[in-house]
Amino acid sequence: MPSEHLKSLLSRLSRHLDKSQLLTSDEALAPYECDGLSAYRQRPLLVALPDTIEQIQATLRTCYDMDIPVVTRGAGTGLSGGALPCKDGVVLSLAKFNKILDIDTQNRTARVQPGVRNLAITEAATPYGLYYAPDPSSQIACSIGGNVAENAGGIHCLKYGLTVHNILSIELLTIDGEPLSVGTQALDHPGFDLLALLTGSEGMLGVIIEITVKLLPKPEIARVLMASFDGVERAGDAVAAIIGSGIIPGGLEMMDNPAIRAAEDFVHAGYPVDASAILLCELDGTASEVEGQIKTVRHVLAENGATEVRIAGDEQERMAFWAGRKAAFPAVGRLAPDYYCMDGTIPRKHLGRVLKHIDKLSREYGLPVANVFHAGDGNLHPLILYDANQQGQLRLAEKLGAQILELCVAVGGTITGEHGVGMEKIDQMCVQFQATELAQFHAVKDAFDPKRLLNPGKAVPELHRCAELGAMHVHHGQLPHPEIERF
Amino acid sequence: MHDTAQQLIETVTCAHRDKQSLSIHGSGSKSFLRLQDQGKPLSTLQHSGIVAYEPTELVLTVRAGTTIAEAESVLRKNGQMLAFEPPEFNGGTIGGAIASGLSGPRRPWVGAARDFVLGTRIINGKGEDLRLGGQVMKNVAGYDISRLMTGAYGVLGVILEVSIKVLPQPETEVTRVFELSVEKAIRHASELSGVANPISATCWHQNKLMIRLSGTETGVKQASRILGGEPIQDADNFWLSIRNHTHTFFQQGSFWRLSVPPASPHILHDSSEQLIDWGGSQRWLKTEESPENITQKALSAGGYAEQWHAADRANLRHPLQKNIMQIHKKIKQAFDPEYIFNPGTFYNYL
Numbered sequence: 001m002p003s004e005h006l007k008s009l010l011s012r013l014s015r016h017l018d019k020s021q022l023l024t025s026d027e028a029l030a031p032y033e034c035d036g037l038s039a040y041r042q043r044p045l046l047v048a049l050p051d052t053i054e055q056i057q058a059t060l061r062t063c064y065d066m067d068i069p070v071v072t073r074g075a076g077t078g079l080s081g082g083a084l085p086c087k088d089g090v091v092l093s094l095a096k097f098n099k100i101l102d103i104d105t106q107n108r109t110a111r112v113q114p115g116v117r118n119l120a121i122t123e124a125a126t127p128y129g130l131y132y133a134p135d136p137s138s139q140i141a142c143s144i145g146g147n148v149a150e151n152a153g154g155i156h157c158l159k160y161g162l163t164v165h166n167i168l169s170i171e172l173l174t175i176d177g178e179p180l181s182v183g184t185q186a187l188d189h190p191g192f193d194l195l196a197l198l199t200g201s202e203g204m205l206g207v208i209i210e211i212t213v214k215l216l217p218k219p220e221i222a223r224v225l226m227a228s229f230d231g232v233e234r235a236g237d238a239v240a241a242i243i244g245s246g247i248i249p250g251g252l253e254m255m256d257n258p259a260i261r262a263a264e265d266f267v268h269a270g271y272p273v274d275a276s277a278i279l280l281c282e283l284d285g286t287a288s289e290v291e292g293q294i295k296t297v298r299h300v301l302a303e304n305g306a307t308e309v310r311i312a313g314d315e316q317e318r319m320a321f322w323a324g325r326k327a328a329f330p331a332v333g334r335l336a337p338d339y340y341c342m343d344g345t346i347p348r349k350h351l352g353r354v355l356k357h358i359d360k361l362s363r364e365y366g367l368p369v370a371n372v373f374h375a376g377d378g379n380l381h382p383l384i385l386y387d388a389n390q391q392g393q394l395r396l397a398e399k400l401g402a403q404i405l406e407l408c409v410a411v412g413g414t415i416t417g418e419h420g421v422g423m424e425k426i427d428q429m430c431v432q433f434q435a436t437e438l439a440q441f442h443a444v445k446d447a448f449d450p451k452r453l454l455n456p457g458k459a460v461p462e463l464h465r466c467a468e469l470g471a472m473h474v475h476h477g478q479l480p481h482p483e484i485e486r487f
Numbered sequence: 488m489h490d491t492a493q494q495l496i497e498t499v500t501c502a503h504r505d506k507q508s509l510s511i512h513g514s515g516s517k518s519f520l521r522l523q524d525q526g527k528p529l530s531t532l533q534h535s536g537i538v539a540y541e542p543t544e545l546v547l548t549v550r551a552g553t554t555i556a557e558a559e560s561v562l563r564k565n566g567q568m569l570a571f572e573p574p575e576f577n578g579g580t581i582g583g584a585i586a587s588g589l590s591g592p593r594r595p596w597v598g599a600a601r602d603f604v605l606g607t608r609i610i611n612g613k614g615e616d617l618r619l620g621g622q623v624m625k626n627v628a629g630y631d632i633s634r635l636m637t638g639a640y641g642v643l644g645v646i647l648e649v650s651i652k653v654l655p656q657p658e659t660e661v662t663r664v665f666e667l668s669v670e671k672a673i674r675h676a677s678e679l680s681g682v683a684n685p686i687s688a689t690c691w692h693q694n695k696l697m698i699r700l701s702g703t704e705t706g707v708k709q710a711s712r713i714l715g716g717e718p719i720q721d722a723d724n725f726w727l728s729i730r731n732h733t734h735t736f737f738q739q740g741s742f743w744r745l746s747v748p749p750a751s752p753h754i755l756h757d758s759s760e761q762l763i764d765w766g767g768s769q770r771w772l773k774t775e776e777s778p779e780n781i782t783q784k785a786l787s788a789g790g791y792a793e794q795w796h797a798a799d800r801a802n803l804r805h806p807l808q809k810n811i812m813q814i815h816k817k818i819k820q821a822f823d824p825e826y827i828f829n830p831g832t833f834y835n836y837l
Contacts, residue, residue, distance in 0.1 A: 185789030
């Protein structure tokens with residue numbers, strides 16, 4: 001962009017924002033050049049740090065007038081490059097909107113600004129015996145606005161749902177700065193389910209400026225069991241058997257051996273380092289409810305070949321069991337200079353096959369892979385280890401990652417369970433969807449943002465991009481993994 | 488068990504070409520919820536049957552014309568259920584359950600129809616066959632069009648198939664009844680919902696508050712002891728009568744449905760008859776008050792109101808704010824550019 005254009009943008013924005021709220025120097029822009037997916041970097045033209053709604057509106061209106069792209073940013077913890085800046089665009093940081101506006105204990109809701117941290121909501125609700133259920137691993141840092149934009153999940157979402165299941169309303173600004181109130185303070189709202197459409201829309205349809213979330217009563221008790229297995233497939237069968245027995249655990253997580261070892265080395269959770277896989281199964285509810293379920297799950301685990309089952313004896317041990325799982329990403333991060341986290345979801349019955357195939361690919365590419373898995377809901381996080389300083393390794397890791405995602409699609413799953421498409425999985429969207437389906441997504445985008453200025457280039461690929469990739473995906477008329485049945 | 492997808496796609500393709508309006512129907516059990524019914528009938532009833540079901544995956548994929556009863560009978564054999572308890576009314580289909588987005592007594596504790604929709608296959612207004620969402624629990628690839636279809640009354644597309652998350656049936660269910668005034672019942676239900684306990688439905692009518700508990704045998708027994716109240720006979724049929732509106736309250740004349748925050752105080756103080764479920768969030772009223780007053784009261788409580796079974800259907804939909812209305816029109820055009828699907832069924836401008 002010519003500096004004249006930047007000058008004119010600055011002069012228009014500075015009518016509404018202070019100098020300190022408009023960052024343009026290289027030094028000031030540097031922290032904004034990537035989000036949690038640090039392999040993708042781009043400096044924006046400018047970062048705007050509004051602290052009033054009017055300032056957000058003014059920024060949007062200016063950009064709309066001048067046809068300048070806008071990328072909204074929360075805490076910048078996203079893992080798919082959803083907040084990656086545009087070179088000629090503005091990054092709209094909502095970090096200053098970090099206030100909890102109201103907690104309604106009677107109706108069990110909290111009205112919050114988008115920059116509030118996920119965990120801060122639960123902290124504020126705790127004195128009333130309430131909490132906010134979705135708990136992504138990054139909950140200590142990630143913002144609720146980003147959670148809504150990505151439809152974030154977490155460890156407890158099999159039972160308690162994703163972000164979309166836990167919010168009642170949002171206040172939104174469209175690209176031309178106009179406010180839109182979506183949802184009510186009740187359980188549903190008239191008209192189309194715009195709340196669902198906007199949740200997980202990755203900043204492509206509007207800018208979220210306020211959210212009302214549901215709060216749940218804290219379960220009376222939570223107990224966690226840890227079961228070891230000498231094969232990942234057995235652990236997978238045990239998961240199916242627990243669900244088949246009629247129990248929906250509060251959390252049901254699996255880790256494979258490399259992930260177990262890494263986590264144990266890192267936090268000393270007491271994990272069995274020789275096991276091929278472990279399952280962590282949390283049961284929560286009233287004390288009498290949980291007591292009965294523990295008996296059932298214990299029995300099911302033993303029946304399904306668990307070599308050892310341990311029940312956390314007290315809250316401290318329960319937290320230790322979870323600490324290993326929650327620290328799995330950074331723990332794996334100590335095994336190699338860099339890791340690349342994937343996010344496919346598969347029908348659980350294919351777990352054994354998929355893990356075997358990932359293992360085969362891992363050996364072919366010469367890059368180790370550790371697996372952590374939201375086993376209850378089929379959401380797999382293979383962590384590919386690589387060294388970005390070795391030439392070509394990042395590219396190799398990306399290629400391996402792409403193959404893993406295509407494998408997930410081939411067994412009837414999806415390329416992203418909770419991290420979003422962002423910039424990272426844009427090409428795999430061409431594998432998961434047909435051109436007509438992508439065109440329908442674009443039509444939805446155009447209904448909100450006809451100039452396509454909000455987060456351009458993310459989430460939904462342009463059709464020509466898929467056409468260019470076509471040659472790569474359809475080799476001699478065959479789709480990847482022709483041996484796998486499609487449905 | 489029929490797959491009539493190709494015929495349905497051809498019909499829609501021709502209708503798009505000829506700009507012919509279509510009135511999409513399943514069993515017709517919810518036609519009283521249509522604002523208008525215009526266009527050449529397009530029945531999804533023949534497009535029926537289970538496409539895929541694996542109990543341990545907790546996912547059921549069915550064709551739209553499958554009846555709710557049929558889907559539930561398959562689930563029941565495996566100890567599972569449609570947890571949002573969609574009203575069947577009279578022979579309702581899964582397509583209709585999703586298109587109307589209605590949910591039964593369990594809704595506040597487990598979620599609504601839209602919460603259980605994982606994926607759909609639809610025909611858009613250009614006759615394109617689209618698969619959106621998926622058959623897995625978590626999927627954030629692309630906009631959530633499957634949930635957008637839920638409760639859109641067919642104005643955005645013909646639903647061909649739906650993948651629904653299913654849940655295990657509770658091991659046991661018990662219903663307790665309490666003699667309470669409306670004010671006390673609202674407070675009691677709200678307080679109980681604020682602490683951990685296995686409540687799965689509440690209903691207040693004529694000074695009786697019914698509370699259903701669901702879960703393990705021991706858990707429900709214990710909760711029931713703490714809760715108190717009296718047991719009731721034939722509780723399953725009682726909750727079915729709330730779910731399917733066969734309860735005497737729903738049998739005669741028109742009534743209002745108010746969706747409000749659960750702890751909202753008692754809303755109308757005239758001689759109106761009232762049935763309150765969803766832990767206080769859903770209030771059914773028979774009242775002589777003016778539509779303007781009722782709508783205003785629901786709005787100021789933070790919710791909205793709509794009138795069911797009135798002859799003129801004038802208040803069947805809560806009016807949308809102007810800018811929300813604009814975005815509805817644009818979304819309609821994005822899916823159905825020739826306005827062929829269910830014209831006027833949802834809102835007269837869609």
